Amino acid sequence: WPTFAEKAKKLLQKDKVAAIFGGWTSASRKAMLPVVEQNNGLLWYPVQYEGMESSPNIFYTGATTNQQIVPAVSWLLENRGKRFFLLGSDYVFPRTANKIIKAQLKAEGGQLVGEEYTPLGHTDYSTIISKIKEVKPDVVFNTLNGDSNVAFFKQLKDAGITAKDVTVMSVSIAEEEIRGIGGDVLAGHLAVWNYFQSTDTPENKAFVEKYKKKYGKERVTDDPIEAAYFAVHLWAEAVKKAGSFDVDKVKKAADGIEYKAPGGTVKIDGETQHTWKIVRIGEIQANGQFKELWNSGKAVKPDPYLKSYPWAKNLN
Template sequence: MRKKMFSKVLAVLSAMTLGAVLTGCGNESGTSGDTVKVGLLHSLTGSMAISEKSVRDAEVLAIEEINAAGGVLGKKIEYVEEDGASEPSTFATKAEKLIDSEKVATIFGCWTSSSRKAVKPIVEDYDALLWYPVQYEGMESSKNIVYTGAAPNQQIVPAIEYLIEQGYTKFFLLGSDYVFPRTANMIINAQLENAGLEVVGEEYADMDQTDFAAIIAKIESAKPDVIINTLNGTGNVSFFKQMSEKNYTSDDYMTMSFSIAEEEVSTIGSDILQGHLVSWNYYQTTETEKNTAFVEAYKKKYGEDRVTSDPAEAAYDAVYLWKAACEKADSFEVDDVIKAIEEGGISFDAPEGTVAINGENHHLAKPVRIGEVGTDGLIHEVYATEAVDPDPYLTTYDWAVAAGIQPLE
């Protein structure tokens, strides 16, 4: 009897000792010893790699800067990288791997809304946290996502307002066939209808489409004075190069693009894109002291021929905002970090200007900047605002409320 009792006591003591050892090793999300692990999830291959590489690179730059300055809460950041391969289902699988197997404290990732929507239920089911760095169509808010790119009232709506003020009246809507372009065009249709203006055509291309002859023929037939471009990835390269082969320039068909930044200009060519318009919150040419340092550091690490961009800058900001949230929470645990975010007061003196997280909808207050592509391959600001509060559901616009705009899945 004594022998059995001794064995039970020994088992209990062993379990208690093991628990103490595990606690001593660090059981907070993603932490082990002197490091905290985060996940980077971007398309390193496939049609979106052209755009997402710069986003990944900016995140790595931020991580290295933070580590050089002492890390976060005394721990150095270790990153684990996965390739979403430009496929939403792959993004979902890799997100689950990062959370469940790698035990990361947070994920920085995605570009297309399709990839974000594939990852959203994963981070919500696991109560994880995703930092999403790209402008998007809005109509979404999740406690498990921080949206560091523009909401539609910080890019789409002001871009159309700018074009109307410039006297454009006949709009042709061209986008890739997935959720962002279709929802963006739903918003634009409602906005233009409210202004009494005409949409003369609306066309969508597959994500991997390379032949735009039929769509260009429809543009020629419709005779718009501006094309609203929501193509993504390699579709932009094919479309603009085929327009150039017909000797069309911005004088013939002006475009306002929402997914062409400096990286895409570099790939497509400034000779093709010069004079065309884009709408973002940041450009490499943005004049702030923080941006001067950011551009210098980015080029020093990746080469003088590399360019920064709005998504890259928003991704860079995301890492610093996560650091700020962890330090306010004094924890890496997701629930603690989210609570710190929702209490408000998380901000960062970013290259684009000071950005702050709205604790209610997890979007940032950001300035709006309309830019024009120059012959130097850079984008130059032609219009700007102060920081604009995020309105992802466009509840402050009567025409949007009246139109009953709903998110597309």
Template sequence: MRKLLQQDEVAVIFGGWTSASRKAMLPVVEELNGLLFYPVQYEGMEASPNIFYTGAAPNQQIVPAVEWLLENKGTRFFLLGSDYVFPRTSNQIIKAQLEDLGGEVLGEEYTPLGHTDYNTVISRIRETQPDVIFNTLNGDSNVAFFKQLSDAGFTPDDVTVLSVSVAEEEIRGIGAGVLAGHLVSWNYYQTTDSEANEAFVANYKAAYGDKRVTSDPIEAGYFGVYLWAQAVEKAGTTDIDAVREAAAGLEFEAPGGLVRIDGDSQHTWKTVRIGEIQADGMIKELAGVP
């Protein structure tokens, strides 16, 4: 980040993945008055004048997912996440929400990033018999967890797993066979029904290969570029302060639907979508919340 802003003198940076990466970049981009468009869902509780957040905050992914699960799947929750800021903060929000809405937390487990042995966790799941596992694992740990959960004889009929870091690209890596029937919460799916998305998916596959898939972070990264371009056109310059001021309230017809930049928080207004993973690796939308 420091090299890009000081040596390369870039006008804007699009990227970042984990919340830890964003929190490492934040003080640098603020110190040097740069501009970062961050495209991944995160734990919220942050607003920087030098960051535009095009991924979901908890009220756009986690909170509506918990509400939907309570109405449709049960009240007994088991919380499983990787041991870093996003899962721990998200689960603080979930626990407060469940307490308020009459849900119950039967277990809460964290494992290091890259962890691969989930037999002990699965034993706890078997003992507590939750209705729902709310999954905030990140990265390769999802591969190990879902395969070991399936090997242990658990199916979506036995316990619903809802994930917030597993999208179409991760399904390719984990395997749709062990994920089919489990749930996810995002703002966009490759199967989202819109003319803009039909063109987006076709163009993406033409560029990167027919077997490649789109996903929520890909879509959020994509429309962030267009929102920045609109702000630059409106401001008539790439000057950071002018672009920030011009960006407030801008809208774009993204593949996932209309998005709008909130001028106060620099987060993005989006649509929430609860989905079910299908045997072909695609995601079927079950519910949408504007």
């Protein structure tokens, strides 16, 4: 993670960039946060995250928790069952996400039957899979990151556990990860995002076509790709409105700016510097794409500190 801070510092101090687009995982963002604040830079972070953060020098174009985790838990309680097993990688995002999920389960009548964390890059899930078999949850809420997902899902399948036996809901498995793990291994399991390659809008049809033309027809788009793509467009619109690349002027101009993104119209919320987004739950198909099961119908206002949820008032 220190590499992210080091490179952000170089971009701002030496290269004098007007904006940085990127970061991957909350640990990388938290490493860059003091750098962009101290140098009054601008970071556009495109990945869903655990909320509980707002920086005057960061625009968040990935989902915050009320645009991903919270609606997913409510949907699961209504459609898949009350018994939850939480599985995550051992770092800031899963730990914070699961703290939120536990408070929500308590408030909405769910039951926690297990909670496990493994180091990033961990590959042996036999003991945890034995625990899942033993406690028989309705849902495994998965906040594993990176290669651990490959190991977990392959070992789950090898243990004879399919999506018919237990629903695994993931927040970090998108089309690119399915390509690496295999649609046959993941078929039937669920993920919650704001965008799928299969999202049916004219903008997305054109976006996917252009993306494949540039990067290869076997390549796939996904949520963080779309969020990084429209981040550049939102920034450009703010620059045009401000008539300047100056960070303070761009920030001021950004409030309320809208863009017709591939996944639907997105809008910057000036108060939090997060983005209004539609929420989508999809079922993974054997061909590596998602079949949408549910969406929020309209863009959801970002609420990074979950102020609109009474059950979240003791979280920080």
